[in-house]
Amino acid sequence: MTNQPRNEREITPLDRYVIDLFAPEDAALRWIQAEADRNELPHISLQAYEGKTLHLLITAIGARKALEIGALAGYSGVWIARALPADGKLITLEKSSKHASVARASYQHAGVGHKVTLIEGAALDLLPGLKSEAPFDLAFVDADRANYVNYFHWISEALRPGGILVVHNAFANGHILSPQSDDDRGMAAFQKELAHDSRFDSNILGVGDGMVVAVKKQ
Numbered sequence: 001m002t003n004q005p006r007n008e009r010e011i012t013p014l015d016r017y018v019i020d021l022f023a024p025e026d027a028a029l030r031w032i033q034a035e036a037d038r039n040e041l042p043h044i045s046l047q048a049y050e051g052k053t054l055h056l057l058i059t060a061i062g063a064r065k066a067l068e069i070g071a072l073a074g075y076s077g078v079w080i081a082r083a084l085p086a087d088g089k090l091i092t093l094e095k096s097s098k099h100a101s102v103a104r105a106s107y108q109h110a111g112v113g114h115k116v117t118l119i120e121g122a123a124l125d126l127l128p129g130l131k132s133e134a135p136f137d138l139a140f141v142d143a144d145r146a147n148y149v150n151y152f153h154w155i156s157e158a159l160r161p162g163g164i165l166v167v168h169n170a171f172a173n174g175h176i177l178s179p180q181s182d183d184d185r186g187m188a189a190f191q192k193e194l195a196h197d198s199r200f201d202s203n204i205l206g207v208g209d210g211m212v213v214a215v216k217k218q
């Protein structure tokens, strides 16, 4: 992925306050971040309070089946899988085989391996083959921003009515107002299209680098 800051995991005192109160990390989540460091993966996972936001959205709509694009070390996937019911399912797509193997170990370590199917490859190539898995209750997109309009087109059909699309880094690391890369422009183009799509109720939660939240109308 291009144009990522080196340390999205840096947090402010207010972030720390929220995390300590509402989203404390247990040993498994801390293990995943340590494992990511040991494997020299970039520091671009969700913050704990963003993981908790996903958790809340999943439980609020009773989501059972989720799709993720961009697994990295499995940190966000564990937040998602834990929020799903015992028979819930997460399908996550990851291009890097190195990241995929770290993520698989993370799902096992966190005890959610039975809920998670990781598919290795570029999302744009994999999505057409996932049509039979639809409908999804929740989709979380956190990779390859240049293709976000394409992912949106696929996901907008694959979500069930009442389902939710969540997209990380809505502010493109501060570049959303003056896009500087294909990634930034991909994010901006996606948001413009989403904002005018009458099938969705949408907003950006202004936490951290921003999370797009879009609910597919019933």
Ligand code: SAH
Pocket: 001, 044, 045, 046, 069, 070, 071, 072, 073, 074, 075, 076, 077, 093, 094, 095, 096, 099, 121, 122, 123, 124, 142, 143, 144
């Ligand atoms: N959601 C993760 C962080 C994802 S970082 C978390 O919060 O823990 C983005 C990930 O997307 C990286 O692991 C990168 O290898 C992967 N990626 C980049 N381009 C991709 C593509 N076209 N298809 C699938 N995965 C991709």
Ligand code: MG
Pocket: 044, 045, 046, 142, 168, 169
């Ligand atoms: Mg991100």
